[in-house]
Amino acid sequence: MQVDQALVLDQVTKKYGDFTAVDALSFAVRTGEVFGFLGGNGAGKTTSLRMVLDIIRPTAGSISVLGRAPGRENAPFLGFLPEERGLYRTMSAIDTIVYFGRLKGMTAGDARTEGLALLDRFGLSANVKSTVDKLSKGMAQKVQLATAVVNSPRLLILDEPFSGLDPVNQGLLEDEIRRASAKGATVVFSTHVMQHAERLCDRLLLLARGAKKFEGNLDEARALLPARLTVTSRQSLAGVAGVADCTPQGEGDAGWQDWAITLRPGASSGDLLEHCSATGIALRRFEERRASLHDVFLHMVGTEEPVK
Structure with a gap:
């Protein structure tokens, strides 16, 4: 099912006791756009994305993901790269990708075919059978990225994806975001590194202390300041x-x-x-x-x- 808005948050609030992590947050991401979710550390970005993924539940408000409520049934259509990276260290690169592909509803054969193609594109064709603990940090990050995109997701969510990447791998990730968008995916990524957002985003949202400060495109954001x-x-x-x-x-x-x-x-x-x-x-x-x-x-x- 194709929807005009891939992601909608309506007055979403998340409280932990007396602390408000996300405060009446509303925004919509259009199908096919690259949307930057921007804010400093502790702004509420990760909490918001975890609610979209149904990892945690909002205290109030509603969320629509590809026209549905958040839940496990969305898994075949989603890709997610968490801020806190973690893979099974004794599993090989290709088996890791296949495993995540199967979790998203792919057949083992399709996941392996796509996984091999991704490893080749990421320059890891010689490391297909290497276990994760034998890979460098940069190589492991590429494998984790492959697990996020192996199912050609309709909605790709990346939480602080550039964190810890060297300039070469930052460029590779930017290319993958553009590639996913060109194939029709909606991409939402959180970051506190403004330069990536300037290069990639169709629209963006500025978040501070859990509340929205701005939503629009880059020119509209720049227009907030005097020339x-x-x-x-x-x-x-x-x-x-x-x-x-x-x-x-x-x-x-x-x-x-x-x-x-x-x-x-x-x-x-x-x-x-x-x-x-x-x-x-x-x-x-x-x-x-x-x-x-x-x-x-x-x-x-x-x-x-x-x-x-």
Whole structure:
């Protein structure tokens, strides 16, 4: 069954005694999109994903996974890579993948065929029969990733998937996320590393202390902050419509001065450039600094700082 929304949380709350880990959280993930679930450590990301997977139950609210309630019957359609990695150390790489494939309803033959193809793609064709305890940490992480995608899931959930990966394996994981999305899967991944989200996400959610602070795409997130420009001109642009602040930078050079400009909310750099052209203000430099997702996070969340 195809649904327009692969995942929906509606006013989901999880309490542990007097502590609220997730606070009335509502959001929807569209079918086929890559959705970033972003927040600092302790923001409630893992708790939320565990409720989606029916590992724990919400205190209040409802969850829809591929049009159904969370539960074991969703296993054939889901892939999950937990933050806390763990495999059976005495089981071979291929047997590990087959085992997880069988748990998701695959036949042993189909799971082995797909598992061998994954190991080959991950550069582990020479380690098919190696036991997990004989693999390096990076190799074992690749095997764990293979267990998450062996069934070509319709909904792939990755909890802090980049944690502990070296740059090469981070790139491999990003490629796998793009590959799964290209095949039609919906991908939800949590992270506190903003750069991965900037490169991968169609939309994202910012979470802090269990509560949603923002949901939308990257451009919408950046629009939450005023535009900042570096302009080199012979005169200050303070007082020009749309300019909130114009501060000189450095000593200047032969009459030219660098200015750090902050625009007012809703003002555009294009309008300012048009004004300079129409009024004859000479410019030698006009650069806009787009807000990063890290900037937005700090603006929305404050001291709960993520990793850049």
